[in-house]
Amino acid sequence: MEAKLxxxxxxxxxxxxxxxxNSFDNCNNLLSQLKVKxxxxxxxxxxxxPSPTAAQELVLARDILEHAVVLSVKMEDQDAFERHFLxxxxxxxxxxxxxxxxxxxxxxxxxxxxxxxxxxRIAEFHTELELLPPEAHENACIKHAVELEQSFMEGxxxxxxxxxxxxxxxxxxxxxxxLAKTVRDEIAGCSExxxxxxxxxxxxxxxxFSSDWELQEYVSEDHPSxxxxxxxxxxxKVKDLAPCKEIPSLQLINQTLGYARELERIV
Amino acid sequence: MGLDVEMKTAEPAAAPSPLIxxxxxxxxxxxxxxxxxxxxxxxxxRQMLAVRRRLKASTVSSFLNYALPSGSEALSRxxxxxxxxxxxDASMEVDTPPSMAQSSQLSYKQSVxxxxxxxxxxxxxIFLIDQKHLEDAKVCSSAAIKRLQQFNxxxxxxxxxxxxxxYSLSYERTDSLADIxxxxxxxHRTATLRHDELGQETLLNLLLRNYLHYNLYDQAEKLRSxxxxxxxxxxxxxxxxxxxxxxxxTIQLEYTDAKECLLQAARKAPSSARGFRIxxxxxxxxxxxxxxxxxxxxxxxxxxxxxxxLPYFELTNAVRIGDLELFRAVADKNASVFYADKxxxxxxxxxxxxxxxxxxxxxxxYSRISLRDVASKLHLDSATAVADAESIxxxxxxxxxIDASVDHSKGWMQSKETGDIYSTQEPQQxxxxxxxxxxxxxxxxxxxxxxxxxxxxxxxxSAEKRRERQQQELELAKHIAEEDDDEF
Numbered sequence: 036m037e038a039k040l041x042x043x044x045x046x047x048x049x050x051x052x053x054x055x056x057n058s059f060d061n062c063n064n065l066l067s068q069l070k071v072k073x074x075x076x077x078x079x080x081x082x083x084x085p086s087p088t089a090a091q092e093l094v095l096a097r098d099i100l101e102h103a104v105v106l107s108v109k110m111e112d113q114d115a116f117e118r119h120f121l122x123x124x125x126x127x128x129x130x131x132x133x134x135x136x137x138x139x140x141x142x143x144x145x146x147x148x149x150x151x152x153x154x155x156r157i158a159e160f161h162t163e164l165e166l167l168p169p170e171a172h173e174n175a176c177i178k179h180a181v182e183l184e185q186s187f188m189e190g191x192x193x194x195x196x197x198x199x200x201x202x203x204x205x206x207x208x209x210x211x212x213x214l215a216k217t218v219r220d221e222i223a224g225c226s227e228x229x230x231x232x233x234x235x236x237x238x239x240x241x242x243x244f245s246s247d248w249e250l251q252e253y254v255s256e257d258h259p260s261x262x263x264x265x266x267x268x269x270x271x272k273v274k275d276l277a278p279c280k281e282i283p284s285l286q287l288i289n290q291t292l293g294y295a296r297e298l299e300r301i302v
Numbered sequence: 303m304g305l306d307v308e309m310k311t312a313e314p315a316a317a318p319s320p321l322i323x324x325x326x327x328x329x330x331x332x333x334x335x336x337x338x339x340x341x342x343x344x345x346x347x348r349q350m351l352a353v354r355r356r357l358k359a360s361t362v363s364s365f366l367n368y369a370l371p372s373g374s375e376a377l378s379r380x381x382x383x384x385x386x387x388x389x390x391d392a393s394m395e396v397d398t399p400p401s402m403a404q405s406s407q408l409s410y411k412q413s414v415x416x417x418x419x420x421x422x423x424x425x426x427x428i429f430l431i432d433q434k435h436l437e438d439a440k441v442c443s444s445a446a447i448k449r450l451q452q453f454n455x456x457x458x459x460x461x462x463x464x465x466x467x468x469y470s471l472s473y474e475r476t477d478s479l480a481d482i483x484x485x486x487x488x489x490h491r492t493a494t495l496r497h498d499e500l501g502q503e504t505l506l507n508l509l510l511r512n513y514l515h516y517n518l519y520d521q522a523e524k525l526r527s528x529x530x531x532x533x534x535x536x537x538x539x540x541x542x543x544x545x546x547x548x549x550x551x552t553i554q555l556e557y558t559d560a561k562e563c564l565l566q567a568a569r570k571a572p573s574s575a576r577g578f579r580i581x582x583x584x585x586x587x588x589x590x591x592x593x594x595x596x597x598x599x600x601x602x603x604x605x606x607x608x609x610x611x612l613p614y615f616e617l618t619n620a621v622r623i624g625d626l627e628l629f630r631a632v633a634d635k636n637a638s639v640f641y642a643d644k645x646x647x648x649x650x651x652x653x654x655x656x657x658x659x660x661x662x663x664x665x666x667x668y669s670r671i672s673l674r675d676v677a678s679k680l681h682l683d684s685a686t687a688v689a690d691a692e693s694i695x696x697x698x699x700x701x702x703x704i705d706a707s708v709d710h711s712k713g714w715m716q717s718k719e720t721g722d723i724y725s726t727q728e729p730q731q732x733x734x735x736x737x738x739x740x741x742x743x744x745x746x747x748x749x750x751x752x753x754x755x756x757x758x759x760x761x762x763x764s765a766e767k768r769r770e771r772q773q774q775e776l777e778l779a780k781h782i783a784e785e786d787d788d789e790f
Contacts, residue, residue, distance in 0.1 A: 157555060158553075158555050158556075159520075161553050161555060161647070161651075162553055162554065164647055165517045165519055165644075165647060166517050166518070169646070181650070185653060185654065188651075188654045189657055189694055189697070190694040190695075190696065190698065191690045191694060193686050193689050194684070194690070221697075222693070222696075224700055225696035225697050225700040226696060227700075228699050228700040229695065229696035229699040229700065229707060230696075230708055230710060231707060234710075234711065237710050237711070241710075283727065287730075290734055294737060294741075297745075300745075
C-alpha cells in the first residue's frame with residue numbers, strides 16, 4: 036500500500052508542476068493516470084476500508100479531485116466540472132469524521148453553486164444549499180453565490196454584474212462571464228414585455244453593448260421579432276388575455292356532462 | 303427534527319388493569335391469525351397503546367411470562383431488558399412481581415406464534431422508549447428486526463410495520479439515524495418483493511424521514527420518484543408521505559405542488575397529532591407566501607397552535623405590507639426559530655416576494671409613478687437605486703406580478719387599466735375547479751367507506767331464495783292451470 040501511495044504521490048507532484056505551468060494537455064494526461072491509480076486504493080469511497088493509511092489515502096484523493104475540479108474550470112469544460120465535482124462531493128459529505136475538512140471545500144462548493152446558477156438549475160441550487168450547515172453561509176464564497184441568486188431572482192441585474200468585480204476566488208471569473216450572458220438574455224426578455232420601444236442608445240446601455248453593430252447582430256440572431264426603425268428599437272407585443280368574445284361551447288358541454296354524470300352517481 | 307410525528311390516536315384509558323387489556327390483545331391476535339384478518343391485529347396494537355401510559359415493569363414482565371413459553375430465547379432476552387428498567391426505578395415499584403414458579407405455570411403454551419413474539423417485542427420496545435432507556439430500545443429493536451427477517455408471514459405485516467417505526471424512532475432519539483439506512487433499504491426491498499404494501503409504505507416514509515433528517519433532499523427525491531406507490535393503506539402513513547413530499551417540492555421550488563401536499567397533510571392528520579399539524583401549517587404558510595398568496599389570519603389562530611405559529615404570523619404580516627425593513631427585523635428576531643425549523647433558507651427566498659408585494663401595492667395605488675419614487679418606497683438604497691428599481695419592475699412585469707409598462711426615457715412606470723375579470727373565462731374556471739374538488743371529495747369518501755366482508759352474500763342468498771320461491775309459485779300456478787284443464 037505504501038508503494039502505491041508513493042507512486043501516486045509522485046505522479047501528483049508531476050501533475051502539480053504542469054498545473055502551475057498551465058499546460059492543460061499534460062495535466063489531463065496525468066490526471067487520467069491518477070484516476071486509474073486511485074481505483075486501486077481500498078480506503079476510498081465506496082469501500083471505506085479501514086487501514087492505517089486510510090486517512091492518508093482519503094486526503095490525497097480529495098486533493099487530486101479538487102485540483103481536477105479547478106482544472107476543468109480553467110479548461111472551461113462544464114461537463115468535466117460536474118463529473119469531478121460529483122466524485123469529490125462524497126469526500127465532503129461522507130468523510131467528515133475520518134479526515135480533517137479541506138480548506139478548499141467552501142470555495143469549490145461555492146463554485147458549484149455558481150455553475151448551477153449559470154445553467155439556470157435553480158432547484159438543484161437550493162437542494163445543494165440545504166446541505167450546507169448554517170456556519171457555511173458566513174463563508175465569503177458561499178455568500179457570494181447566495182447573494183447572486185437573490186439579486187438574480189429579484190431582477191437587480193446591476194448587482195449581479197457588479198459582483199464580477201468582487202469575486203472571492205480567481206476561478207470564479209469564468210462562471211461570472213457566463214453569467215453575464217445569461218443576464219443579458221434575461222434583461223432582453225424583460226424589456227420585451229415592459230417597454231413599447233427604446234431608443235438605440237438606451238437599448239445599448241441596458242443590454243450592455245458597446246456598439247450599434249453588436250446590438251443589431253444580437254437582435255437579428257436572438258430576437259428576430261424586434262424591429263430597429265430609425266433611432267429606436269420596437270418590441271412586438273404578444274397580445275395576451277384578450278377578453279373572450281365567444282363562448283367556449285365544447286368545453287362547457289363537456290363540463291356540464293361531467294357534472295351530470297357525477298350527480299347521477301350521488302343521487 | 304424536534305417534531306413528534308407520532309400520530310397515535312389516544313383512546314381514553316379504561317378502568318381495568320393493563321394486564322387484562324394486554325391479554326385481550328393476545329386473544330385478538332390469535333383470532334386475527336386464524337381468520338387472516340388484518341384489522342384485528344391493528345386493534346390489538348391500539349389496545350396496547352391505550353394502556354401505554356400506565357405500563358409498569360412488573361406488568362410487562364408478567365405479561366411476557368404469560369405470553370411467551372418459558373425457556374425461550376425471546377423471553378429471556380426481553381425479560382432482561384425489563385429487569386434493567388426495574389432496577390433503575392426499583393424504589394417506585396409497589397406491585398410485587400409474580401414469582402417464577404407461578405409464571406411458568408401460567409405460561410401460555412410451548413411453541414408460540416411469531417405474531418405473539420413480535421407483539422411482545424413491540425410492547426417492550428415501546429416500554430423502553432417511554433422509560434427513556436433509549437440505548438436498550440435500540441438493541442432490543444435491532445434484535446426484533448433480525449428476528450422478523452426470519453419470517454415470511456402476511457399476518458405479521460401490521461405488527462412488522464409498527465416495529466419498523468419504533469426501530470427507526472429509537473435510532474432517531476439517539477441521533478444515529480444514518481446507521482440504519484442500509485437496513486431500512488433492505489427491508490423495503492423485501493417488503494416490495496413480498497407485496498407487503500403496508501410495510502412498503504411505512505418503510506418508504508421512514509427512509510424519506512431518514513434522508514430529510516440530514517437534508518439529503520436529492521437522495522430522498524430520487525428514492526421517492528423511483529418507488530412504486532400503491533393506494534395508501536393507512537391514513538397516518540399517507541399524511542407523513544404528503545408532508546415529506548411537500549417539503550421536497552418546496553426545496554425544489556415547485557410551490558404549487560408543495561402547497562397542495564402540505565395542506566392536504568395538515569387536513570388529513572388526526573386532531574390529536576398537534577405537533578405534526580403545527581409543522582405542516584408552518585411549511586404551508588411559507589409556501590403560500592412564496593407563491594405570492596397571503597394565508598388567512600385564522601390559519602395562525604388555531605386552537606393550541608397560536609404560540610408556535612407566532613413567528614410565522616409576524617413574517618406573514620411583513621410580507622403582506624411589503625415592507626423590507628419590517629421583514630428583515632422579523633427574520634432577525636426569530637432567526638433561532640427558523641433555524642430550528644430548517645426554514646431559514648426559505649425565509650431568505652421570501653425577500654424577493656416582499657419586494658414583489660410592495661411593488662404590487664404601488665402599482666395598484668398609482669396609475670403613474672416615477673422610478674425614483676418606486677426605489678425610495680421599496681427602500682432600495684444603493685448607488686444605482688433607480689436603475690435597480692427599473693430592472694426589478696421590468697422583471698416583475700415579465701413574471702406577471704404586475705400589469706404595467708415602463709417608459710425609459712421619461713423614467714416612470716405606468717400601470718395598465720385592469721380589465722373586467724368577468725369578461726374572461728377566469729370565473730368559469732374557478733367555479734369549475736371548486737365543483738371538481740367537491741365531487742372528488744365525495745368520491746373519495748365513498749371509496750373510504752368500509753363494508754363488512756360477506757355482507758353482500760346474504761343478499762345473494764335471499765335472491766336465490768326468491769328465485770326458488772318464484773319457481774315454486776310458478777309451479778303452483780301451472781298446477782292450478784292443469785287442474786283447471788282437468789276439470790274442463
